[in-house]
Amino acid sequence: MKPFVYDRIHTEWKEWMEEQGEPAFRADQVMDWLYRKRVPRFDEWSNLSHGLRERLADSFNLHALETITSQQSADGTVKFLFQLHDGHAIETVIMRHQYGNSVCVTTQVGCRIGCTFCASTLGGLKRNLTAGEIVAQVVEAQRYLDQAGERVRSVVIMGIGEPFENYDATVRFIRIINDPLGLKIGQRHITVSTSGIVPSIHRFADEGLQVGLAISLHAPNQELRKRLMPVSRRYPLEELLEACHGYEEKTGRRLTYEYALIGGKNDQPEHAHELGQLLTGSGSLVNLIPVNYVPERNYTRTPRNQIFRFQRILESYQVKATVRREHGSDIDAACGQLRAKHMNTERQSS
Numbered sequence: 001m002k003p004f005v006y007d008r009i010h011t012e013w014k015e016w017m018e019e020q021g022e023p024a025f026r027a028d029q030v031m032d033w034l035y036r037k038r039v040p041r042f043d044e045w046s047n048l049s050h051g052l053r054e055r056l057a058d059s060f061n062l063h064a065l066e067t068i069t070s071q072q073s074a075d076g077t078v079k080f081l082f083q084l085h086d087g088h089a090i091e092t093v094i095m096r097h098q099y100g101n102s103v104c105v106t107t108q109v110g111c112r113i114g115c116t117f118c119a120s121t122l123g124g125l126k127r128n129l130t131a132g133e134i135v136a137q138v139v140e141a142q143r144y145l146d147q148a149g150e151r152v153r154s155v156v157i158m159g160i161g162e163p164f165e166n167y168d169a170t171v172r173f174i175r176i177i178n179d180p181l182g183l184k185i186g187q188r189h190i191t192v193s194t195s196g197i198v199p200s201i202h203r204f205a206d207e208g209l210q211v212g213l214a215i216s217l218h219a220p221n222q223e224l225r226k227r228l229m230p231v232s233r234r235y236p237l238e239e240l241l242e243a244c245h246g247y248e249e250k251t252g253r254r255l256t257y258e259y260a261l262i263g264g265k266n267d268q269p270e271h272a273h274e275l276g277q278l279l280t281g282s283g284s285l286v287n288l289i290p291v292n293y294v295p296e297r298n299y300t301r302t303p304r305n306q307i308f309r310f311q312r313i314l315e316s317y318q319v320k321a322t323v324r325r326e327h328g329s330d331i332d333a334a335c336g337q338l339r340a341k342h343m344n345t346e347r348q349s350s
């Protein structure tokens, strides 16, 4: 298997060009073809010599993703199901916001974290994606938006997988899409979401990055969190919050806490009061998310009025809370749904 073009950062292209006896500016030209012109054929990279184009084609693979299917919602959300070179399927979503287009990327094929409200973990972890396989999702999303003359403004690393279980590829991905010669996505427009892998939060704080961090909290106390998120047995809530404060101090960036409301489990007024007490004075934002229906778990959704009551209770503790807008409710937009459907169809036909 040849290495994949999108796995390489700019300096590695420079090194490769040097090895080939080519001037360093050729690396800039490669970046230009990959990220600005987005031409998916080496033989059309017309400002490179024929010989160099052939050497590139002999040494690298330009295609990581084949589109199996895509669905477009009435609200503009687009969901892609991509096939990787080894046959695994992953999901990528474009969401339309007033402030611009955001792309949600996947970092792993499946997930081993085991959050009880999540469909993506049901089949376990198959493998990590490479940085280039994550970059290619954004490039494909940008190609789709090119048709309408639009661009990707922000990226959320919140699709299938736990990004900090694929740490090196995630950080490399951030550096590639942030590169001024790459897709030029500003660091402040990139958000990583983690279930709370404490050592990686510490490590991430030292990367010198200015990206947003979102913590999947989903419970106001350790007992309940352990039941909903087995990861909390390894990294208890108290340790997690300490790591979060450390991250905020080092980076000067406020965190967001994600809280999926699950009917009767964590959505009662007493949970809101406990969460308010836990986060009061932190200055952090809580993002309330109506949980996605997962048939295997039999979880129910919290009614809208109850969500707003939960929000008001948090605000009474001066904790800022927003209710996440739902995207693509008329398509299989919940994380893992489209992939799960595809896997079921594959199973039935084999």
Ligand code: SF4
Binding pocket: 111, 112, 113, 114, 115, 118, 119, 120, 121, 159, 160, 161, 162, 195
């Ligand atoms: S919510 Fe994220 S970390 Fe938890 S099981 Fe699902 S994909 Fe994994």
